[in-house]
Amino acid sequence: MICDSKTDAIRARQSAVRVDLRAVCASSLECAPHPSAPFVNVNCPAVLRLDTTLPAEGEPLSWFGTLGIRSFCGRQREEKDVIPGAFTYHRPSSVAEAVAILVSHGDEARPLSGGHSLIPMMKLRMAAPEHLVDLGGIADLKGITDDGSTITIRAMTTQHELIASDLLAQKLPIIRETALLIADPQIRYVGTLGGNVANGDPGNDMPALMQCLDAAYVLTGPDGERDVPARDFYEAAYFTALAPEEILTAVKIPVPPAGHGYAYEKLKRKVGDYATAAAAVVLTLDGGTVTFCSIALTNVSDTPLYAKEAGEILTGSTLDTATVARAVAAAEAITEPASDGRGPAEYRTKMAGVMLQKALSRAATRAAS
Amino acid sequence: MNDMTPTREQREAALEGMGCKRKRVEDIRFTQGKGQYVDDLKLPGMVFGDFVRSSHAHAKITKIDASEALKLPGVIAVLTAEDLKGVNLAWMPTLAGDVQMVLADGKVLYQNQEVAFVVAENRYIADDAIQLVEVEYEELPVLTDPFKSMDPDAPVLRPDLDGKTEGAHGPRKHHNHIFTWEVGDREETDKAFEEADVTIKELISYHRTHPSPLETCQCVASMDKIKGELTVWGTFQAPHVIRTVASLLSTIPEQKIHVIAPDIGGGFGNKVGAYPGYICAIVASIVTGVPVKWVEDRMENLSTTSFARDYHMTAEIAAKNDGTVTGLKVHVLADHGGFDACADPSKWPAGFFNIVTGSYDFPAAHLEVDGVYTNKAPGGVAYRCSFRVTEAAYCIERAMDILAQKLDMDPADLRMKNFVKSEQFPYHSALGWEYDSGDYHTAMRKAMDTIGYRELRAEQKAKQEAFKRGETREIMGIGVSFFTEIVGAGPSKNCDILGVAMFDSAEIRVHPTGSVISRMGTKSQGQGHETTWAQIIATEIGIPAADIMVEEGNTDTAPYGLGTYGSRSTPVAGAAIALASRKIRNKAQMIAAHMLEVSEYDLEWDVDGFQVKGNPQARKSMKEIAWAAYHAPPPGMEPGLEAVSYYDPPNMTYPFGAYLCVMDIDVDTGVAKTRRFYALDDCGTRINPMIIEGQVHGGLTEAFAIAMGQEIRYDEMGNVLGASFMDFFLPTAVETPHWETDFTVTPSPHHPIGAKGVGESPNVGGVPAFSNAVNDAFKFLGSTHIQMPHDAWRIWQAAKDLGAHG
Numbered sequence A: 001m002i003c004d005s006k007t008d009a010i011r012a013r014q015s016a017v018r019v020d021l022r023a024v025c026a027s028s029l030e031c032a033p034h035p036s037a038p039f040v041n042v043n044c045p046a047v048l049r050l051d052t053t054l055p056a057e058g059e060p061l062s063w064f065g066t067l068g069i070r071s072f073c074g075r076q077r078e079e080k081d082v083i084p085g086a087f088t089y090h091r092p093s094s095v096a097e098a099v100a101i102l103v104s105h106g107d108e109a110r111p112l113s114g115g116h117s118l119i120p121m122m123k124l125r126m127a128a129p130e131h132l133v134d135l136g137g138i139a140d141l142k143g144i145t146d147d148g149s150t151i152t153i154r155a156m157t158t159q160h161e162l163i164a165s166d167l168l169a170q171k172l173p174i175i176r177e178t179a180l181l182i183a184d185p186q187i188r189y190v191g192t193l194g195g196n197v198a199n200g201d202p203g204n205d206m207p208a209l210m211q212c213l214d215a216a217y218v219l220t221g222p223d224g225e226r227d228v229p230a231r232d233f234y235e236a237a238y239f240t241a242l243a244p245e246e247i248l249t250a251v252k253i254p255v256p257p258a259g260h261g262y263a264y265e266k267l268k269r270k271v272g273d274y275a276t277a278a279a280a281v282v283l284t285l286d287g288g289t290v291t292f293c294s295i296a297l298t299n300v301s302d303t304p305l306y307a308k309e310a311g312e313i314l315t316g317s318t319l320d321t322a323t324v325a326r327a328v329a330a331a332e333a334i335t336e337p338a339s340d341g342r343g344p345a346e347y348r349t350k351m352a353g354v355m356l357q358k359a360l361s362r363a364a365t366r367a368a369s
Numbered sequence B: 001m002n003d004m005t006p007t008r009e010q011r012e013a014a015l016e017g018m019g020c021k022r023k024r025v026e027d028i029r030f031t032q033g034k035g036q037y038v039d040d041l042k043l044p045g046m047v048f049g050d051f052v053r054s055s056h057a058h059a060k061i062t063k064i065d066a067s068e069a070l071k072l073p074g075v076i077a078v079l080t081a082e083d084l085k086g087v088n089l090a091w092m093p094t095l096a097g098d099v100q101m102v103l104a105d106g107k108v109l110y111q112n113q114e115v116a117f118v119v120a121e122n123r124y125i126a127d128d129a130i131q132l133v134e135v136e137y138e139e140l141p142v143l144t145d146p147f148k149s150m151d152p153d154a155p156v157l158r159p160d161l162d163g164k165t166e167g168a169h170g171p172r173k174h175h176n177h178i179f180t181w182e183v184g185d186r187e188e189t190d191k192a193f194e195e196a197d198v199t200i201k202e203l204i205s206y207h208r209t210h211p212s213p214l215e216t217c218q219c220v221a222s223m224d225k226i227k228g229e230l231t232v233w234g235t236f237q238a239p240h241v242i243r244t245v246a247s248l249l250s251t252i253p254e255q256k257i258h259v260i261a262p263d264i265g266g267g268f269g270n271k272v273g274a275y276p277g278y279i280c281a282i283v284a285s286i287v288t289g290v291p292v293k294w295v296e297d298r299m300e301n302l303s304t305t306s307f308a309r310d311y312h313m314t315a316e317i318a319a320k321n322d323g324t325v326t327g328l329k330v331h332v333l334a335d336h337g338g339f340d341a342c343a344d345p346s347k348w349p350a351g352f353f354n355i356v357t358g359s360y361d362f363p364a365a366h367l368e369v370d371g372v373y374t375n376k377a378p379g380g381v382a383y384r385c386s387f388r389v390t391e392a393a394y395c396i397e398r399a400m401d402i403l404a405q406k407l408d409m410d411p412a413d414l415r416m417k418n419f420v421k422s423e424q425f426p427y428h429s430a431l432g433w434e435y436d437s438g439d440y441h442t443a444m445r446k447a448m449d450t451i452g453y454r455e456l457r458a459e460q461k462a463k464q465e466a467f468k469r470g471e472t473r474e475i476m477g478i479g480v481s482f483f484t485e486i487v488g489a490g491p492s493k494n495c496d497i498l499g500v501a502m503f504d505s506a507e508i509r510v511h512p513t514g515s516v517i518s519r520m521g522t523k524s525q526g527q528g529h530e531t532t533w534a535q536i537i538a539t540e541i542g543i544p545a546a547d548i549m550v551e552e553g554n555t556d557t558a559p560y561g562l563g564t565y566g567s568r569s570t571p572v573a574g575a576a577i578a579l580a581s582r583k584i585r586n587k588a589q590m591i592a593a594h595m596l597e598v599s600e601y602d603l604e605w606d607v608d609g610f611q612v613k614g615n616p617q618a619r620k621s622m623k624e625i626a627w628a629a630y631h632a633p634p635p636g637m638e639p640g641l642e643a644v645s646y647y648d649p650p651n652m653t654y655p656f657g658a659y660l661c662v663m664d665i666d667v668d669t670g671v672a673k674t675r676r677f678y679a680l681d682d683c684g685t686r687i688n689p690m691i692i693e694g695q696v697h698g699g700l701t702e703a704f705a706i707a708m709g710q711e712i713r714y715d716e717m718g719n720v721l722g723a724s725f726m727d728f729f730l731p732t733a734v735e736t737p738h739w740e741t742d743f744t745v746t747p748s749p750h751h752p753i754g755a756k757g758v759g760e761s762p763n764v765g766g767v768p769a770f771s772n773a774v775n776d777a778f779k780f781l782g783s784t785h786i787q788m789p790h791d792a793w794r795i796w797q798a799a800k801d802l803g804a805h806g
Ligand SMILES: Cc1cc2nc3c(=O)[nH]c(=O)nc-3n(C[C@H](O)[C@H](O)[C@H](O)COP(=O)(O)OP(=O)(O)OC[C@H]3O[C@@H](n4cnc5c(N)ncnc54)[C@H](O)[C@@H]3O)c2cc1C
Pocket: A027, A029, A030, A031, A032, A033, A110, A111, A112, A113, A114, A115, A116, A117, A118, A119, A120, A135, A155, A181, A182, A183, A184, A187, A190, A191, A192, A193, A194, A195, A196, A198, A199, A203, A204, A205, A206, A242, A246, A247, A248, A249, A272, A273, A274, A275
């Protein structure tokens, strides 16, 4: 047992926890590895001092922070690393083959997509999988399709491809808006949607957006496929509903009504930074009255946050100042951000509110009334 | 003359000499990724060294067990302090007169301190082995707050200094005290304060940051045991000093040590000092007999080798009601970390901080600096500034703004009122410097007129009213900064490093065909010496810059020099280059006289050769003269055409500038947007205006970073926070403001070509401009001083504390 966990669900899966814990520093890297030279030095995010007191049961894992993670649950860490440990590289050509490799190696294996969260982690030896299962050779995992009511984005679709897709630009423009705020173009050419949502880092932008859009993740394992709603997927930082032998193969998104208003507002310190706080909003208006409103927040807790109550408060309103203030307060109330280089918790909570307000007003101006 | 004869202007242009916007010749390789850096070096049999580092900020080491690591195939050695003691290298002297552990000797004093050095066949194995070295620590109380360093019950950080009441710079008052440095007249200053109409007092902190060059510190050491010769390739801003230090420490004779600094990817002060990595690589190569490479990673660079600043400055100004300043008092608490490893000239424990009177005519001033130990990394280097000059400039520029606020005067007007006047130069400051030249009023007026200063103030006033009426959530700040630097260390009468006077040198050889090889004791890390040095020579001896090769960094071939930092290259080596060139021109004149069969006094210099006075058709070009120097020199004259000059400057140089920053701040997010940034620099004679502009852009970008968020932070346990580029703010082109640059020219009267140095001015002047802009924005809400760095959350916090969030 190396760490207390937040929920019973997590405790029930101790072995998975052990693997995930090695990865707490997931996105804490400072620069992206060049895809063609994956093992150049990536420099460590912060000095890791690992003798931090473990959180008591039920206490939030807020010290995980995100990206600014400086504490590491477990034994004291005396070394610093920028070079990965040894591993075996697999490149299956089908999902079934990939799943079989995961099944045979259990915790020791990890899927590899764009590698822009995983490889930096490995360089820091925050993750030390003995088997890397590269999903890049699986043709089935590419592509975006539309069946009229649902858009399905296959897991290996890159963030750049999300930006370039005409279909998404037309029917789900908020995806493009959000993807443009991820990291920088080099990272987006390689980083995938599947990796971004499967990673479990509350700093990733896509998870909250997927919650806002009420997307479902398709998880494929040895027993076949199951759909898990994005709103139920995230348990704690780096703890998700994904089992170690499962692969996230696709994301299914219900198409919002034509004429919906949308906005993703992200406050960050600089290009390539994760959010200090960010808010995703999708709403519809009818004669100035909100008929539907969905809100989610990024990086202000150890998971993305679906702000259900805030959305409900606004539904039926005319987005008048008093109601917006109530909704913002409701959204702020569910945040539990870490204090880190982006600012103290209080600031980040307030910024979630400010981002929400900005997103609401921009979404409203975009919505057909 | 026929049409084919080039005109004088054409001949001048062909030289690409001083004043020409010559493109940087080094960029041909840099922009193609063809630079040759230390880490590009691959020698046969080369192995790698890497450090086991301390996770604790303060702890005793009770055990180091490397047996498991040594069992790993490919591991060659694991060095500890015990091993280094055998060669008397467990500790090394610092430039500041202290001693520093090379590898932890019984205890650690800061997180990430070097504990053991693992040598292995490759980097992967070295990293695997690091995790197998078992170190046992016994934690000690951690001291991170310099204000608590001298508490009676503060933990003893340096038992090795037990009972030492005398330090390198005088008496020590406490076990964690390093030095007190006092300058100026205390009594006179006290008197000024007693008689003052108005006084201000403020604690102005300049936080800890880091030079963070993109290339980290690194070296390859190769000991040839047969010849007894050691070669070290390294990222050295001062290769000759490194060789001298290596010789003194290792007892290998200096001529048998070859120090080579290849291309360097930025230094900014980070690469002046000597680090444990260099010593360990050298020892490891001596032990193993094969070349050993050591390359720092980013985290190691940011958290161990050379922080900058960490000065806590209490400034007081005495003034009359009309704004005339009458006295300045500054006390500095200097946080030096676990060892005093500041890279200052030996006799200057706080560098040239006594430039803190700035551009103003203070009749009386007093300065006292206390250096203390804390459980933080050592360093205290001059991050793109002359020694502690940027701290001083920040201190006085903030303090002048605070005084203006108290007097209800415009900060620009207050400065104008107190500037040293142009007729006062050479000006003797109350803290002991002789400013060489300046015309501050002209520069300030030009800056204010160009940016439309009065109009901006009117706009600001209107915005403040609108804010109070609740019509906007944005406030506006105008940052004024007028800095005077002191660079070009320096005159042997006050500057040395470990006893070596801070001269610099140039050696120039003209070949028979009229091309030139020249070598200097400096070392470019991005400053463009290969371009500008050739321009000085071109103008001085009339040979096109394109035909002049500049080489630096190899101690076997270059003349001895003290290196490149503190904006000293142009003031010192630049002068040596001009003087060596003039020796060549003098000899060329004698040769030309012989060739033209006239007296040398009948000749005059004309762009690229000598001509007979009154008969310009009778002329010899430098090319012809060079040939003659080797082919048929005048009887009795030594053949050849070369010269060496070692230049000991008579004084420092004092570049100055007026910077103005216009900023808009969203009080609800704390996000600050720089609307305009205008930088007027006066660096004396301008050698290459394009390089100056590039240097100013780079330095302003660093100033922007430092003022707006770049910081090395520690928590109470001594954990260093944010030692990665995710948290350590390095702006990209997206965040960086647009820079408007301008200039005036006030040559240095004592420098052979009148040049003063410019590389660091923008960092020195930029930080106060940004910080004053933020502070200026909040003044109308009742704020006096907001500490740096001004990242969004801190600005938001300031706004909140001032009640701006309603
Ligand atoms: C400098 C930098 C800045 C960044 N900034 C941002 C930002 O602002 N916002 C943002 O959202 N992201 C940011 N990222 C992260 C980036 O978007 C990553 O690409 C993304 O988080 C992971 O996607 P990937 O394809 O690279 O996944 P990988 O790194 O390959 O994998 C990430 C994790 O998910 C698992 N995984 C991957 N694919 C699957 C799958 N199909 N099924 C199951 N498990 C899987 C892996 O095993 C691993 O644990 C940044 C990255 C860098 C390097």
